Amino acid sequence: MRFDILSIFPEMFASLIDYGIIGRALKRGQIEINLVNLRDFAEGPHLVTDDRPFGGGDGMVMKPEPIVRALESISTGKGEKSVILLTPQGQPFTQSIARGLAMLKQIVLVCGRYEGVDERVRSRYVDTEVSIGDYILTGGELPAMVVVDAVSRLIPGVLGGARSNREESFEDHFLEYPHYTRPRVFQGLEVPSVLLSGDHRRIELWRRTQSIKRTLERRPDLLEKAFFSEADKCILEELKQKHGKPSHIGDQESDHDQ
Numbered sequence: 001m002r003f004d005i006l007s008i009f010p011e012m013f014a015s016l017i018d019y020g021i022i023g024r025a026l027k028r029g030q031i032e033i034n035l036v037n038l039r040d041f042a043e044g045p046h047l048v049t050d051d052r053p054f055g056g057g058d059g060m061v062m063k064p065e066p067i068v069r070a071l072e073s074i075s076t077g078k079g080e081k082s083v084i085l086l087t088p089q090g091q092p093f094t095q096s097i098a099r100g101l102a103m104l105k106q107i108v109l110v111c112g113r114y115e116g117v118d119e120r121v122r123s124r125y126v127d128t129e130v131s132i133g134d135y136i137l138t139g140g141e142l143p144a145m146v147v148v149d150a151v152s153r154l155i156p157g158v159l160g161g162a163r164s165n166r167e168e169s170f171e172d173h174f175l176e177y178p179h180y181t182r183p184r185v186f187q188g189l190e191v192p193s194v195l196l197s198g199d200h201r202r203i204e205l206w207r208r209t210q211s212i213k214r215t216l217e218r219r220p221d222l223l224e225k226a227f228f229s230e231a232d233k234c235i236l237e238e239l240k241q242k243h244g245k246p247s248h249i250g251d252q253e254s255d256h257d258q
């Protein structure tokens with residue numbers, strides 16, 4: 001996968017490139033990131049990339065020419081390519097969109113700043129518009145990093161092999177069960193005894209119950225898409241009987257039972 005990222009702040013991507021799984025994927029050549037500084041494609045003595053909006057109003061708009069020149073400078077190889085504009089007006093980014101993007105050969109990410117980019121760039125050059133959620137950021141750079149991160153980890157070999165298999169399973173519509181590691185007692189808090197029992201069937205049942213319970217309490221919206229096995233349905237019925245309403249967030253008592 002090759003990512004071309006157009007931004008007036010390419011330095012912001014240093015942390016993405018230098019650390020962790022993405023840093024390792026870059027070193028291994030599993031992904032490629034080409035940072036394009038929009039200012040390099042600006043003209044005039046001040047190399048401006050923005051201008052005042054026609055029709056008046058507050059804020060500035062990104063000029064079309066630097067973005068289009070930058071887009072035209074990008075080399076394209078074989079395979080499918082997509083130009084994505086990061087914008088609050090885009091479709092909400094999901095795991096499903098990430099999976100679709102992971103099948104491409106090249107992704108061009110256009111990071112907006114100010115009030116946004118000139119509409120004619122969007123209409124003529126952009127394939128997809130993506131938002132990362134309903135909150136206001138100062139630009140498209142952090143959203144672009146979110147897309148690179150989410151897509152890269154889906155590319156075969158970028159993560160360890162065992163992890164990716166689990167991803168494919170139906171489990172991903174549930175929140176995860178609680179995790180514990182050593183020490184067995186931390187600040188007086190014990191690891192649930194079932195996890196120390198060595199009884200793998202009971203452990204599996206406990207984890208599945210915790211997963212369903214957490215999803216019910218915190219993200220009931222996810223359950224609409226989730227696939228329930230017959231065993232899952234039994235667990236769900238039992239949970240519903242125990243607590244009438246699934247709204248015990250932060251209820252310490254209910255976190256201890258099974």
Ligand code: 9D3
Nearest residue numbers: 086087088131132133136137138139140143
């Ligand atoms: C007058 C309203 N504008 C400023 C408050 C709208 C506005 C313009 C540009 C709001 C945010 C931005 C910058 N944000 C992005 O470019 C952006 C973004 C976001 O803010 N939230 C979630 N996803 C994204 S993707 C790009």
